[in-house]
Amino acid sequence: MNLTEKILAKAAGRKSVEAGENIWVDVDILMTHDVCGPPAIDIFKKQFGQNAPVWDKNRLVIIPDHFIHTNDYYANRNVDLLRKFASEQQLPYYYDVGGEDYKGVCHIALPEEGFTRPGEVLFGTDSHTCNAGAFGQFATGIGNTDAAFIMGTGKLWVKVPETMKFIFEGEIPPYVMAKDLILQIIGDIGVDGATYRTMEFAGDGIMNLDMESRMTMTNMVIEAGGKNGVIEPDEVTYDYVRQRTSAQFEPVFGDTDARYHSVRRYQCEDLLPMVAKPHSPDNKATVEEVAGTELTRAYIGSCTGGKTSDFVAAARILKGKTVKLDTYVVPATTEITRDLKTITIDGQTLWSIFEEAGAKIGDASCAACLGGPPDTFGRLNGQEVCISTTNRNFPGRMGSKQASVYLASPYTVASSAITGKITDPREYLTEGTPMADAV
Amino acid sequence: MSNTIKGKVFVLGDNIDTDQIIPAGHLMYSLEDPEEKKFYGRYALSGVPDEQSGLPDGGIPFTPEDQFESEFDIIVAGRNFGCGSSREHAPFALQQAGVKAVVSPSYARIFYRNAVDGGFVVPIESRGDLTEHFNTGDTAWIDRDNNKMINERTGEEFELLELGEVAHIVDAGGIFEYARQNNMF
């Protein structure tokens, strides 16, 4: 069995499972947020009773993050509904807006709080739940009804997926980021190239990545239709998890004779900075091919492109420069906001580098990654042409359906913000480009 | 439940994602409150770019501005229908607008699962892409017992795929009904 089959077999209490089988699994963690939590809670109450307890309050994690810093009445009401449910059920893992516990984007909050553990099963009412596969966990997105079912029973049926394996060999060039790798793959296989399947990433190119970059890979498997993304856990994984939780976990690994739907190999030295052109994540081009395209906005944020390492990358390029575009910086979580204020490059904090460059810095949340109410920070409200580190560029994704969005790595977005046009990061990344200072 | 679905067809292209089915700015209404949930019908498919809304000509609003229900009952779409986010609001919005079935050569996994587990609309797979064979406004017959679909205007007949193992959940009306029928809780 391969890695995903091994995890699912364990969760089903079986010796083995095969791709294509429908099985019932025990759920380790269920995550929900402010958009899908309230309707899932409604269904849960309707089906199990107004005062029914959830199956295990230590396994339900509720993280409001989507429509947070807005005056929208309905959006705020949704957070009130979560708050009420969390208090009714005495949930220990509810991260309320406005309080000290507030985190921000759920997929980054989950690892920060130690819920992404190797060998376990995580479901979330959000398609990017696949992000957690970077930790060797089976993690996938579900709807409100399925979430309500888990809240009551702790179980769910899944079809065991086939696995597509992507092996990256050799050393990734310094101007290429994980975002470029995943945009390359999605462009190669298409937005439905992995539908119903697992995407497993392997090879020394992947195993040399830090946890944040590994998450950038697994986060976007849904953009190829994938059910889950997964990377075998190693010391890098265990270090991260152990710093965040004392909970015990049992990692599992694929067998050497495991079966795969297909195996694709990439030589890292051939990789280039990539973009996804409007209006689809598989509409790939190299940055070179579209260099010079006029832009009106740059956006650095979201679960896939708003992590600490994404901001370090952008700040390395923006240090001492001024942006030509309206540039928005949105940390995924409050912990990352703190990092912006403490991590320095040549003695200057990331926060100050962005401010001096003329970028606007927002509060931790999903913000304009998914458009949201009209007053959302950074939302595209007209015919903007935006270059963004987010994960989707379907029509209207970041707000207006008249707007166009290019997806790219933080290096490429930062370089383009300086010139106002799509710009190859190699123009700004040189031997002399400063690194972050050691802490 | 009758196994024939007859209705007016709305035609859409490939990769209709959930932001086009129900834009994020409209996800906050209650799915329970009878007055509020009507808005899902109002804004269903409002994120589709105008020129692609109602093929082949486009420019046809799915739900007219002052209405909460659409006059269309069946969606005939290109491949990978429902890709993007996991929002169950998407099949729900289609149901609220009055849609009975979607016919597409392939679906994104989460949309398919939500449509079935929540009992909102029946996601039917066609053998091949049927969008060239229908105009928005045509009347279609779907015969689920015989897995066939007919275009009344042209008389053409098309093969649909079996629902397979999820048919039990569809017929039960969703995952809860299915689980109860099978004494799972």
Ligand code: SF4
């Ligand atoms: S940051 Fe964007 S992709 Fe990530 S959870 Fe929020 S809306 Fe979804």
